[in-house]
Structure formats: C-alpha cells, structure tokens
Amino acid sequence: MDAISATMKIAASGLEAQSLRVRTVSENIANANSLGSAPGADPYRRKTIVFEPQFDKVLGAEIVNVKKIGTDPGDFSLSYDPSHPAADAQGYVKVPNVNPLIEMTDMREATRSYDANLNIIEQARGMAMSTIALLDDR
Amino acid sequence: MIDGINLFQTVTQKVDYLAVRHTMLAENVANADTPGYEAHDLKPFTEALRTVQPAGMLATHGRHMVAQSGQTTFREENRVQGWEIEPSGNQISLEEQMIEAADNTRDYELATQLMKKHVSMLKATLSTRG
Secondary structure: OOHHHHHHHHHHHHHHHHHHHHHHHHHHHHOOOOOOOOOOOOOOOOEEEEEEEEEEOOOOEEEEEEEEEEEOOOOOEEEEOOOOOOOOOOOEEEEOOOOHHHHHHHHHHHHHHHHHHHHHHHHHHHHHHHHHHHHOOO | OHHHHHHHHHHHHHHHHHHHHHHHHHHHHHOOOOOOOOOEEEOOHHHHHHHHOOOOOOOOOOOOOOOOOOOOOOOOEEEOOOOOOOOOOOOOOHHHHHHHHHHHHHHHHHHHHHHHHHHHHHHHHHHOOO
C-alpha cells in the first residue's frame, strides 16, 4: 500500500480510538448520579479506557487500538441521605466515583487528539492532490 | 543538459521520503495517548538517501545477479527525544508532531511543484522552433 493511503488509515485508527474515548467519558458523565437501588448497593463505577499500539501487517505501521475498557477501582464516596432506597443502616448512600472535572479534562484531551488526527488526514489528502496535479498539462 | 534529468530521480526520492515520513508522523499522532509509546521519525533526507541506496554487489561473473535498486524504502527508523514525556511514559508531544507534519506537507508541495516546473522547462526546450 502506498504511504499516503497508509497515513490516512493510521490517522483513521486514531479517530476511532479517540471517539471511543469520548464515548467512555460521556458514559461516565451521564452516569455521574446513577446510584444503587437496594440498601448498601454499589452505584455506577467509573469506566476507563486504555490504548495500545498495534502493528498492522498490511500497512507495515503501528496503528492505535483500544486495549481494554476497564473500571476505576477508586473508592465510592458517601453521602448522607437516609430516605434514599440505597441508603445503608446508618443512612449513607454510595455515590459514583466520577469526578466531572477529570472527565471534562479527559474529553478536552480526546477532542484535541481527534483534531490532530483529522489534520493529518487533511494533509495527506493535500499531498495526494498535489501529486495528482502533476498530471495537469500546463 | 541531459544531466539535469537527474532531478527527476532526486525529486521522486524526496517525494517518496516525505510520504513515508508522513506515515510515521501519523503513527506518532495516532498513538499520542498510548502509554509508553516512543516517538519515531526518519533520518534527515540526505542521510536517509545515503542509507536507502543499496551499496550494490559487484558482478564479477556473468551469472551474478545485481540487486535492483529502487526496491528499498525509507524505513530507517530513528528514535527521537521528544519535547516531553508524560507520566504514562508516552513521549509524543502533539504540538511537536503537528509542526513536523506541517513542515513535511510544505516540503512535499515544494517537491511536486519543482517537478512540475522542471517538466515545463523541458517542454519549453522541446517546443522551441528555428
């Protein structure tokens, strides 16, 4: 495969990985207030995403791949709300370990990386176009 | 005069080099958030050109086969020390990579324009009458 097409495919793998990351972030934000329903039950646990480089034999280059979508082992915090169905005997409810500030930062970074990959595709396209322009008989 | 046609070969190699380099920059950018990923790049063009050209074996016998040049590609990697290392061990700085990519694109444009200009110069020579 020619280098320019390979470039586009590699950047496309970056786009895919970053958009999956944004999806994970949006899951976390959407579930920031998802509590349990039985007394003492665990609420939503924050999800994390890990990338890994993967050698693509066809391209002869390293694309990016999602290694796993795991969970954050961090502790849940407690809030006092005795009337809640998920409240334990002392009246405390476990709250998801989602920190909106961290999620927002993560989302910004993912967006930035997404843009960078998009720029690479744009540049590769420009390079292909200037090669094609050689055919112009002027 | 005909010597000038060497320019085609050089420019073709340059274009090839730049396209391969862009692939490498794309790898770096795609892996900008991969833990432990090291940035890589090609050697500078003049240096890469020297290594990509096979030394070639001397054919001292009629049945010796001579290696075909032009089959090799620029794949000589060069681990580079980037601007920063993240706590995850990732060495890619997006800013740095984007600057390199922009430079690369500009050089590509230059090389193709040069080739185009050279063709038109040859045409001008051919079309001269009298």
